[in-house]
Amino acid sequence: MEHRVCCAEIEQEELMKTVRYMTEHFPYRLAGSPCEAAAAEYVVSRMREYGLEVDNETFYTYNSDPMYSKVQILQPEFQEIDSLPCAHIRATKPEGEEFDLIYVGDGSYGAYEGLDVAGKMVLVEVSYAPPVPEKARIAYEMGAAGIMCMNWGNDEEVICRRGLKAVWGNPTESNVKNIPDLVGVGVTRGAGLMLKDWCQQGKQVRVKVTAIADRTWSQVHQPRGILRGNGTRDEFVLVCSHLDAWKPGVTCNATGNATTLEICRILSQHRQELDRDIYFVFWNGHEVAEAAGSTWFVDNYWDLLNKKCVGYMHIDSTGVRETELFEIKASEELLDFAKANAANVLPQMELRAMSLKKIGDQSFMGIGVPSITQRISFTQAYMEHAHGATLGWWNHTKEDGLDKCDPDVLVEDTKASLQVIYDLATVELLPYDFTEKLAQFRTKAEKLAGEYGSHMDFSDLLENLKQAETLVGQVQQCRESCHGKKAQLYNDFVKAVSRQITNVTMTYADKYSQDSYGFSKLSAPIPLFADLPRLKVLAPDSLEYGMVQTQTVKNKNRINDGLFTIIRLAQLYSMLLETKGGCEDEADQN
Known part of the structure; x- marks a missing residue:
């Protein structure tokens, strides 16, 4: 589409004001916490200010609060290393438990060939191939008693927060058994490489681990705002970003929330141009409960989604510094549409486009709602150098601060997503191509x-x-x-x-x-x-x-x-x- 008037209305200071406010006032947005509840009220108030029909929905999710961990290497030489407990783990005894440690690379099925890990703790390298919850599920299936996650990146002394739940959304009687019953901790890359070397040298590596986390049902808040269009078509576009985050959570996901709210602000001024409604939802239970909010939404709005939803956009980790090319992941039927939009809005930027797989709150593939997620991303060389850190080595760590956000990149990300959403809400013929x-x-x-x-x-x-x-x-x-x-x-x-x-x-x-x-x-x-x-x-x-x-x-x-x-x-x-x-x-x- 040629019409691009909305993009000129994006205000960088408005975006950054949201990022700073959320980071300073709601720094630890763990699902079910008072901080998350306050953040949800803030988002609701912003959408109400823009004239949307708003609701701060509440539901219960199977949650986990990771509290404390301690890791001591007993063999081949004694030392204590930094660690963080994973969420949704089997807590150890307060005095800790001892394990033999076995290195299993990326933690995929193939990495276990010829290894006996029964009753042992496995050391895995963190990556998205497979994601950590799948590494944990496989480890549990293979008989392991625990999992230690070596961070990505290089020599940064940081540890990513991790969740091991594996079950997507809230468990049922039929799949609750698939939640891995493992002790789980994260360690720095440096410590992990040291342990890996000892394992590969054939040395016996024995560790004593204390890891405390709970597993409980907790009530969470999920802001929803409906921007009514002109009523031409009885359909809607679903636009979402996850609200819950690890402290300080700037690029995951205060920036994504800022992009979503800025799109909400701008499109609310163009509602008479919108032939379709737009639903804005801020998912909760993304980080720990593994897509609990989006799954709850599918389950509770199944009929509405099936009949009237024409597309889903998930907005996550926008405005990240050091990124250089525009990456699109989309359902194949929307891929050409998304690529054409990027070429129009960001013509100067290299494009990387691919078919979207089921990950990261893509909870709508069963029902069959086509989806787009996109952002300015790292080059392949950058990610390889960072050993698979697709969102930056600081992702899910205490280092995800304001300095990791590039305001200019945030504006460009917001432009591209705004135009896609506007087009989906106004186009006469849906741009699916099978x-x-x-x-x-x-x-x-x-x-x-x-x-x-x-x-x-x-x-x-x-x-x-x-x-x-x-x-x-x-x-x-x-x-x-x-x-x-x-x-x-x-x-x-x-x-x-x-x-x-x-x-x-x-x-x-x-x-x-x-x-x-x-x-x-x-x-x-x-x-x-x-x-x-x-x-x-x-x-x-x-x-x-x-x-x-x-x-x-x-x-x-x-x-x-x-x-x-x-x-x-x-x-x-x-x-x-x-x-x-x-x-x-x-x-x-x-």
């Missing part, structure tokens, strides 16, 4: 069929994919000639396709549940087929082979069901859009 998504899905399925066709019949899946790709493409081809009532029909169609295709391509859990946080199977080309490689190494007459093969066939049926629904939707909407001689609505032409 061409690349379906083509990539077919390519992945064809490759798996060639490799694993002897273990499972792929012919039905490939035929359904071919039909879905052709028929959806045919409907998309008439996009530009859809206006008025036909435009709404077209929008209903692409929303319905997104609801079906996202669940079977981006998640393993069903559409009403959540995968565990950072679940390893989600990194597979098609998550529901993540176990196919196991069939090659298992004996065909073994019980395990039979169980894996049976589940994989069931997963294929789930995909086929989604594809068949898409096929029938495409056939139906093609007929509806062709009524009265093509995509033009005669009533709208008169």
